[in-house]
Amino acid sequence: MQPVNLRKWLLRAEEPDEEGIVQLSQELNIQKLTAQALILRGIVNKEQGIEFLRANLSALPDPDLLPDMTIACARLEKALVQGEKIAVHGDYDVDGITGCTLFVETLRAFGGQVEYHIPLRLKDGYGLSADAIRHAHEHGCSIILSVDCGVSAQVEADFASELGLDLIITDHHQPPDHLPVCHALVNPQLTSGTSPWKDLSGVGVAFFVLIALRRRLRENGYFSTRKEPDLRQGLDLVALGTIADIVPLGGINRLLVRSGLQLLEAGTRPGIAALKRVADVKQVTSGVVGFRLAPRLNAAGRLEDAALGVKLLLGDDPQDIEPLAEMLDGFNRDRQKIEQQTLLEAISQVEKLDQPDRYSLVLSSPNWHSGVIGIVASRLVERYHRPTVLIAFENGLGKGSARSISGFHLYQALSRSAEPLAGFGGHAMAAGLSIAEENLDDFKVAFEAAARSQLSATDLLPMLYHDGEVALSSFNLSVLKELEMLNPYGVGNPQPAFISRNCQVLAPRILADKHLKFDIEENGCRVGCIAFGQAGKFDQLGGDVDLLYRPGINQWRGKESVQLQVVDFRASGCCNDE
CATH class of the missing domain: 2.40.50.460 (OB fold (Dihydrolipoamide Acetyltransferase, E2P))
Known part of the structure; x- marks a missing residue:
């Protein structure tokens, strides 16, 4: 091809x-x-x-219009008032890192006792971690608050319930047919088809939870004896995560990102200032966030521990922050080298395909690093303009990242190709999956059939x-x-x-x-x-x-x-x- x-x-x-x-x-x-x-x-x-x-923030809609918002905020208010410990569970991409940071620093500013967990990509995989739930229980937490994950976590939700933990899921991913049973599930994808909320990022959902919670606390006199935090100061995190997650920048997201970019430009958050320095950023735009700042935060989750990104964003001591920023910059350089080698190997596989007229690409290797295959899949989409899945196998089990083209809804296509898969989740344009190696050929056939049923030859010509x-x-x-x-x-x-x-x-x-x-x-x-x-x-x-x-x-x-x-x-x- x-x-x-x-x-x-x-x-x-x-x-x-x-x-x-x-x-x-x-x-x-x-x-x-x-x-x-x-x-x-x-x-x-x-x-x-x-x-x-x-693009005035006063035009933001009422957060209580999101499903389960009042239930979630009532439980969080009770935890704050009674001094219960809250465990925030994020994800290892920039959206999850910034969402976790926003929840942790704001709930602490509200007076809460908060700890956090970010899963290790290579060890824990995507989504809620049973080990993290167990750890939260053992450390006296009564609530687990997820951000950017959890909508597909039926088993983990049941486990949290067994331990007596109240699980509040905040997510923005496409929901499965069967939702997890939990205390509250705040997800804009569960609103009606005409809802203005559909395109929120995970950190965007977190921001609206905090707006609703602050209003509830204010109305009930919680801030009569303590300072009320200015939530606008967290919009730098919202802008960073929203841009990095490549969600549409119209409507609500435009309002949030436009204000957040001003904070990113000012660099008042010490971790952001350090990140701008190592990335040699002179002026912040959405493009600079997407191509200079976000990749350095992402590199921590791809190659090492995404919790380092949370630590950087929460930090205020230059002696801690500067080495962290340098470390993330080094991870990013390593990521670029691994990514380039993976891309060359993937291109070689494509050139050797015995079916050059394929409508989709499903490529795999035991030598690939699962932390970079999503980026490489995007590069292949740019090069060949086909829905593309890259899978990194280890000991017979594969982790896959998929990227799409206009007119091909990835999540729906994976739903139609799901029988060979161990699991999947995501959006219209990006998704992740897991698969056993012996099922790979069956998946290739099913995914190609889904592509041919949804796409025409004209759709394969970039526009x-x-x-x-x-x-x-x-x-x-x-x-x-x-x-x-x-x-x-x-x-x-x-x-x-x-x-x-x-x-x-x-x-x-x-x-x-x-x-x-x-x-x-x-x-x-x-x-x-x-x-x-x-x-x-x-x-x-x-x-x-x-x-x-x-x-x-x-x-x-x-x-x-x-x-x-x-x-x-x-x-x-x-x-x-x-």
Whole structure:
């Protein structure tokens, strides 16, 4: 199977009419280009535009609308009032690390006695740990509070009940047909199909639990003799976990992340400041969080102990924090090396497939590290545009990570392919599974059948979405600074991208053996371009080209200029996209 090189360029949504663009532009006092981008994101009237651009926390919905919220908060209030010990059980990814940190520091600020547990990826696996439940019981805890896990933990919930522990599950993963029996189960996936809550991250759910709990405590006079914590100070954790978990950054998540990014930029949390230093971060954006900060926290869980990430985020002593940050940075470098070797081995397997027309990829090896296979699966999806599962086997048992493409719901597909599996869980675009080695071939057949039933050949062609065709002269610093009001960017709110056609390429060169840098000129307007990771396409820069790009502002030696980050380019007139 060869990498997919051809990509289809499509307008992000139905083309807006000029009258609608002009009207929204005038109502919001914004440029037409900004209004066009908003309409293509479903923001079509003045009220929606104001809400989107202001992104005010006052617009957050009532947390008690989430299922079992009042039950969970009543039990936590009782524990705080009576001095009962609470055990927080997180997960080993960034969402679980930040959610655990948020619960621990805030409940302690409320006056609670709180301990925490993060499972070891290689020893404990995903989800609630029976050993952790036993440990909590032995250490006098009366409540276990999960974050980012637990919705599939029927056996563990029963075990907690047997020990007399009240289990409060907060999770955001897709629920199974049979839910665990527990004291309370707060999961936005259990709300109606039209609910605004569906896309919350695990740490986002935790934040709303704390909002509801604080309100309950306030109403009952709990803070009459103690200081009431400012929950906004935890939004840096919410932003970090939400971005890292690649949930859509619209609606509620946009409100949370936009405020949280400001705290991350300020770096008031000592652990965040140390993490920014080792990652050489000068300015925090959602992209910087996703590609610079989150991987270093994730590396602890992938290779060592994710509890180190919680320790870093909770810490306030520089003598402890600085070595921890350096350690996480070292883990990340090790992770990158292991990831690259795994990727090369996986590509070699794909190239040797005897069925090059497969709609899915299921690859495995006893030599792979289960901590990096999710990242490598994502790389293979980018390369081959197929739903991909990578499985690391050890002693006949496999841990798998799956990543998907648009139009293929992974959790539903795994549900239809579940018979050979020992277990699975996840979302539409990412999931995890466990499997015995003797069942691997049966799973490959079942998963391929699920892919073929849900996908067409057209779905296997990557699509790049844009916000319209524009002239290069449309861009200046004022326009680009206004477009930045659409931040934060991510899934569900992509950075604006545009097309320009029949552009002349000037001064092309290769940077660092990986990137392309060149200028383009259209009707006398010349603009600089950077194409990251596209050095292999240098020979295609001859003649006029069409480009799909994200416009931005380049800062160099104190000067600002327009620069286009090229996503894709091709010879002018070679393709007709819809």
